[in-house]
Amino acid sequence: MQITVFLTSRKVQVDTFIKETKYYKKLKKEIIQYSLLSYFSVHDIMYSHKIFKNFYSNIDKLGSSFLVNKFKNEFKNKPAIILGAGPSLGYSFEILQRLQNKALLIAGGSAITCLSKMHILPHLGIIIDPNFEEYERMKKSLAFEIPMIFSTRVNLGVFNTFNGERGYVKNAIGGLFEAWLDRHLKIPRRYLCLDYSEKALTVTSVGIILAKVLGCNPIILDGMDLGFSQEKRYSVDIIEDNKLDEEKLKNSKMYLVKDKNNKDIYTGLSWEIERDWISNFAENHKKITFLNATKEGLKINHVEDMSLLEIEQKFLKKQFDYKSYLFYLSQKNKIFPDQKNDFSFTKQALRKSFERTRNYLQDIIDKETEYKVILAQERFLKEIAYKYFLVEYHIVLKDFVLKKQMSESDSFIKLKETSNIFLNECI
Structure with missing residues (x-):
């Protein structure tokens, strides 16, 4: 060596x-x-002001929302199907149309749109992606009335794409932003993803964890190709460039591996991370039966492959009105059942804290007197705006200072600039 x-x-x-x-x-x-x-993680921190824009707007959506964390064990030993948008989902459309009363159908993001295009409405949708693409995909969805589970970081535009019940999930995906909000508003229950690694921050993993919390068994996966099966990304053409071509491959970090059927498939590191997380989750929860109905795509260890037809015949024998029971639970478990839906004071407290933080940072930068600088440094560290919204960004800046890529004075100037960006979003 x-x-x-x-x-x-x-x-x-x-x-x-x-x-x-x-x-x-x-x-x-x-x-x-x-x-x-x-x-x-660092990318999210450096562009956290964009996520904050979603967060600040989405606070208002909590008013009439139910808290899905309160649904614990409400579907004890009932089957759940977690649906991805992969190409293999296309093999299951016909069977899924008759499973509305045989299993709890949970779909995330793109899968909601793919399913609705084929006249299949999942019982629960999950939307957590902060990027504009989430809105673009949801805009094409026809699932206008299904209950949607959301995180406060989700792109603010998605709420214009459906009229159904909204469900908030305390899942720890929103980081310190979410931690402050839950503490400030006294929202109860444990975080959904608290006991899992940062690998659990995908819509698929949230769906699987949710099914486990609900008490579902077995947990069935479908549309989880985790790669470009049939040289496509999605089962339905919900984006213009759904097909994989040579130009895309040149500009991507995709690579060839063998799928579960020993065929070549292009995949990427993010998909392999997701596959490994699912595999580890299944291995660590042996009391739950995990089944994979995805016909093509990557093999997921510790999850038995079985066709959806065979799963239906073996595990989906009982009828249950999932839609009606979910509506009952959503009405019973509102976050704020007896309060007015006005979060102006919450937003005002946040805005005022950013204003004070900006002023303290200006005092540190100006260096008028040593006493004023010391006092400002002491006070801004105690502000909500710093402790929950700027602290991670400041840690990254400190790392630049340690590496001599930035002076300490410049780091405070940069922190103040970022604080102003956050403040401008408080409108």
């Missing part, structure tokens, strides 16, 4: 000539996966 240390760049290069054991390959895979997750 040869180790080379580059002092100027603080990088360490390790060249090993040891045989690549299973442990080595596993460790290498974990390092690569967590590097990608770390990148996504």
Whole structure:
């Protein structure tokens, strides 16, 4: 083994000539996966003002919403089907149309649109993506009246795409933003994803965890190709460039692997992370039967492959009115059943805190007197705006300072600029 240390760049290069054991390959895979997750995390922090725009607007949506976390064990030992939007979902449309009273159908994001285009309405939709693409996909959905489970970080435009009941999920995906809001509004119950790693931050994983909390058994997966089966991304053409082509491959980080049927399939690191999370979840919850009806795509360990028809014949024998029972639960478990739906004071408290934080940061930057600087540094650290909304961004800036890529004074200037961006969103 040869180790080379580059002092100027603080990088360490390790060249090993040891045989690549299973442990080595596993460790290498974990390092690569967590590097990608770390990148996504820092990216979210650096652009947190965009997520804040969604968050601030979506506070108002809590007023008439139900709290899905209160549904614990309400579907004890009833089957749930978690539906993805992968190409294999196309094989199941005909069967799914007759399963409305045989299983709880849960779909996330793109799958809601794909299913509704084929006249299939899931019992629950889940929407958590903060990006504009979530709105673009939901805009094409025909599932106008189904209950939608949302996170406060979801793109604010999605609420213009449906009229059904709204359900808030305390899931820890919203990070410190969500933590402050839940504490401020005294929203009860544990966080859905609190006991799971950052790998559990996809709409699929939220759906699986939700099914487990609801007490569902078995938990069935469909449309979880986790790759470009049939050289397509989605089962239905809900985007213009649904087909995989050479131009896309050149500009992507997709790579070829063998699918469950030993056929070549293009996949990516994010999909493999999702597959591994599902596999680990199934392995750690052995009292639940996990089944995968997805005909093509990546093999998911610890989840038995079985056709949806066979699953129907073996596990989906009892009839139950899922739609009516969900409506009953949604009316029974409102977050604020006896309060007026006015969050102006909550928003005002947040806005005032950002104003004070901006002023304290200006005092630190101006350096008029040492006393004023010390007092400002003490006070801004106690502000809600800093403790819950700017602190992670400040930590990243401090890292730049430590690496001599930015002076401490410049970091406070940058922090104030970001604080102003947040403040401008408080309208």
